[in-house]
Amino acid sequence: xxxxxxxxxxxxDDLRVVAAMIVPASTEYKVPGADDSAIQADMIATxxxxxxxxxxxxxxxxRLAGKPLADLDPxxxxxxxxxxxxxxxxxxxxxxxVVLQCYYRDDRVVRSxxxxxRPPFPKGYALEQGDWSLLDPVRTRPPMWRRIS
Amino acid sequence: xxxxxLGRSGARLxxxxxxxxxxxxxxxxxxxxxDYEGRARCINLGHCTPGCAQGAxxxxxxxxxxxALRAGIELRTHCxxxxxxxxxxxxxxxxxxxxxxxxxxxxxxxxxVIACNGIGTPRLLLNSASGRFPDGLANSSGLVGKNxxxxxxxxxxxxxxxxxxSNRAPPTCLWSKEFYETDPARGFVRGYAFQFGxxxxxxxxAVASEAKGILPWGEDxxxxxxxxxxxxxxxxxxxxxxxxEHNRVTLDGVLKDSHGIPAPRVDYTIGxxxxxxxxxxxxxxxxxxxxxxxxxxCVNNPILYxxxxxxxxxxxxxxxxxxxxxxxGRSHDVKNLxxxxxxxxxxxxxxNPTSTIQAIALYVADQMKQRLANLFx
Numbered sequence: 001x002x003x004x005x006x007x008x009x010x011x012x013d014d015l016r017v018v019a020a021m022i023v024p025a026s027t028e029y030k031v032p033g034a035d036d037s038a039i040q041a042d043m044i045a046t047x048x049x050x051x052x053x054x055x056x057x058x059x060x061x062x063r064l065a066g067k068p069l070a071d072l073d074p075x076x077x078x079x080x081x082x083x084x085x086x087x088x089x090x091x092x093x094x095x096x097x098v099v100l101q102c103y104y105r106d107d108r109v110v111r112s113x114x115x116x117x118r119p120p121f122p123k124g125y126a127l128e129q130g131d132w133s134l135l136d137p138v139r140t141r142p143p144m145w146r147r148i149s
Numbered sequence: 150x151x152x153x154x155l156g157r158s159g160a161r162l163x164x165x166x167x168x169x170x171x172x173x174x175x176x177x178x179x180x181x182x183x184d185y186e187g188r189a190r191c192i193n194l195g196h197c198t199p200g201c202a203q204g205a206x207x208x209x210x211x212x213x214x215x216x217a218l219r220a221g222i223e224l225r226t227h228c229x230x231x232x233x234x235x236x237x238x239x240x241x242x243x244x245x246x247x248x249x250x251x252x253x254x255x256x257x258x259x260x261x262v263i264a265c266n267g268i269g270t271p272r273l274l275l276n277s278a279s280g281r282f283p284d285g286l287a288n289s290s291g292l293v294g295k296n297x298x299x300x301x302x303x304x305x306x307x308x309x310x311x312x313x314x315s316n317r318a319p320p321t322c323l324w325s326k327e328f329y330e331t332d333p334a335r336g337f338v339r340g341y342a343f344q345f346g347x348x349x350x351x352x353x354x355a356v357a358s359e360a361k362g363i364l365p366w367g368e369d370x371x372x373x374x375x376x377x378x379x380x381x382x383x384x385x386x387x388x389x390x391x392x393x394e395h396n397r398v399t400l401d402g403v404l405k406d407s408h409g410i411p412a413p414r415v416d417y418t419i420g421x422x423x424x425x426x427x428x429x430x431x432x433x434x435x436x437x438x439x440x441x442x443x444x445x446x447c448v449n450n451p452i453l454y455x456x457x458x459x460x461x462x463x464x465x466x467x468x469x470x471x472x473x474x475x476x477x478g479r480s481h482d483v484k485n486l487x488x489x490x491x492x493x494x495x496x497x498x499x500x501n502p503t504s505t506i507q508a509i510a511l512y513v514a515d516q517m518k519q520r521l522a523n524l525f526x
Contacts, residue, residue, distance in 0.1 A: 022359075131160055138167075145326075
């Protein structure tokens with residue numbers, strides 16, 4: 001099964017809508033929403049072992065909505081989303097994790113957080129030494145361990 | 150070797166501990182902070198647990214194994230031992246195992262050393278039952294598989310106004326043994342260590358905070374995420390679990406692995422003593438975070454993804470009726486069978502066990518060398 005066909009067209013539509021409800025686009029922070037096409041493509045391509053659980057989550061969502069999420073009015077959609085997260089158990093949690101992990105590894109989003117767009121290796125990161133005199137009061141404590149006789 | 154720098158997270162937590170007058174110390178992290186024996190020093194890649202591209206983390210693939218291989222050890226990977234065989238004298242004679250192609254093999258041995266830890270070791274011993282050892286090998290005490298201990302682990306975390314080290318350094322910065330020793334006033338025996346975390350990266354923060362209910366869906370998501378991300382400090386109480394015989398590893402009557410070897414069955418309940426210890430640790434951990442100026446304090450008790458170290462199921466002792474191996478790791482029943490893993494622990498200790506397991510393994514190896522002339526007496 002190809003990654004794209006892992007979900008039906010309706011499921012992909014619902015995934016896109018619920019993703020935007022989890023993380024909407026923001027002009028204030030200059031970031032796309034989780035319904036962005038590149039982020040959606042990442043989700044579909046990397047579903048992997050989560051595929052069956054995400055499919056179950058989308059089935060649960062469809063049952064709650066009764067029709068495509070996009071066709072619901074905003075108030076009803078919000079109520080369905082709330083009910084989905086409250087009653088969806090592990091499947092809803094997995095779907096939410098898939099959305100968030102793909103969103104927060106998108107280059108545009110990572111840049112908006114003020115983080116460098118690079119892997120840790122080989123450059124690494126600097127770590128402040130800190131004030132080692134903070135240990136002085138600990139060094140002056142009496143021994144707190146049992147001595148071996 | 151110098152410790153890791155305190156970093157922003159360590160310094161902030163250290164100030165909080167000093168404010169409370171409680172013990173703390175920079176954490177050992179199993180990481181080389183200077184170039185050491187061909188391994189480059191830590192450059193704070195952050196992802197220590199899954200592996201270290203720098204080679205600074207002292208994992209066994211770059212520490213013990215190269216030395217052992219240079220000494221002539223043959224390492225056979227992707228093999229699975231089914232049982233230890235014994236001869237007519239009641240001595241271990243070798244092992245039956247499946248090789249990487251799934252073919253059954255027999256490896257004869259003068260000495261068998263087991264290092265399968267608190268579930269694998271009793272599973273192997275119980276699967277090695279025979280006419281001479283009907284209850285499993287090395288099990289005359291009936292204690293193989295019993296007294297399973299973990300490290301019940303409570304994690305408290307919160308968020309401070311200034312940036313922390315996040316995931317750009319080894320995860321642990323400090324620890325404390327303020328509450329490690331028994332104090333009868335606390336209502337439990339033994340104690341716990343605190344382990345302090347520097348913070349986490351954005352994906353972990355987003356997923357964990359949403360699941361915890363502090364990161365909302367919708368319009369307020371971005372504002373809240375920026376308040377949380379890169380601002381987390383964590384403290385965990387790692388509790389000294391005590392031996393209880395009802396916590397145990399047995400063989401499952403139905404489940405088998407892909408080679409048809411009976412699977413282990415684990416029965417475990419966190420005991421009353423450990424429960425009280427967790428509650429104490431949570432209360433003190435919240436005090437520490439408050440002293441560090443943290444808000445939005447959350448608790449995970451017990452944590453699901455760590456601390457489940459496998460200990461105690463082939464305990465060490467001098468009395469053959471109350472232990473599986475003697476004080477230098479040799480089975481009481483089978484005199485050429487040794488165990489060098491966490492199963493020989495008699496209590497769990499309130500710290501991560503790998504350093505102690507290494508120390509025990511090295512100690513048993515030294516004992517074997519020193520006693521070579523009468524090793525099987």
